[in-house]
Amino acid sequence: MTIDTAQLEIRDLTVRYGPVTALDAVSMHIGAGAVTAVLGANGAGKTTLLRAISGLLRPSSGSIMLGGRELVGVPPDRMSRHGLSHVPEGRGVIAELTVEENLRLGSLGRHRGHDAVTLDRIYDMFPPLNGRRASSAHTLSGGERQMLVIGRALMATPSVLLLDEPSLGLAPKVVAQIFDTLRGLVETESMTVVLVEQNARSALSIAEHAVVLDLGKVAVEGPAETLADDDALRHAYLGF
Secondary structure (H helix, E strand, O other): OOOOOEEEEEEEEEEEEOOEEEEEEEEEEEEOOOEEEEEOOOOOOHHHHHHHHOOOOOOOEEEEEEOOEEOOOOOHHHHHHHOEEEEOOOOOOOOOOEHHHHHHHHOOOOOOOOOOOOHHHHHHHOHHHHOOOOOEHHHOOHHHHHHHHHHHHHOOOOOEEEEEOOOOOOOHHHHHHHHHHHHHHHHHHOOEEEEEOOOHHHHHHHOOEEEEEEOOEEEEEEEHHHHHHOHHHHHHHHOO
C-alpha cells in the first residue's frame, strides 16, 4: 500500500496552550502501510501533534480522521479500540510488574478488527525480552524498556502506531534493532507508523514520507529520500 492512500488525515489542526499556539492549522495525509517521519527542532510541535492525535490533548480546532472516522473527542483510553496505539517519550513501563504482565496489559484494549498479536510474536520481535519474561520491569535496561513499551502497544493490534522519540538515549546498536523491527512491521503487517524523531538521519532512513514542522506549522513535506538528499533543507531544518 502506498503513501498516497491516506489512512490518517489531519485537517487544519490547531492546538493552543493558553496564549501559545503549539500547532497552527496543520494539515497532512499519513498514508497506510508506511512509515511517516515527523521531524523538526525542539518546540516545533512534534510531540503536541502525537498527543492531539491520540486524544491526550483536545485541539482548539481542526479534524483528525482515521479510516474515515473522526478521532477528535474520542477519549484516550478508547483509542486502542479504534486501532491506534501511542508510545510516548519516556519508556513508561509499570516498574512493579513483570515483563509479561506489562505486555498482557497492552491486550486489554485490543482492536478487534485484526488478528490478535500473541506474546510469542512480541518475543520473536524483541528477543532480549524473551529471557526476561518473569523479570520486574524496573530491572530492565533502557533499550529493553523501550522494546517493552513498543511491544505492549503492539499487543493492542493497532493499525496505526505513534512513536515519540524511540531512539532517545539509546545505544546505536539498540536503535538499529528497534528500527529494523519497525520496518519489518510495515513490510509484513502493513502497519502505519508515525515516527517523531530528533535523529533525523535515522528516521529518514526507514521512512517513506516525511513532514518537517517549524514553530507549529508544516514547513516541508515529501518523500523521505528527497528530503534526505536536499542539502539546503537538511541544513536549515534537520541539522545534518
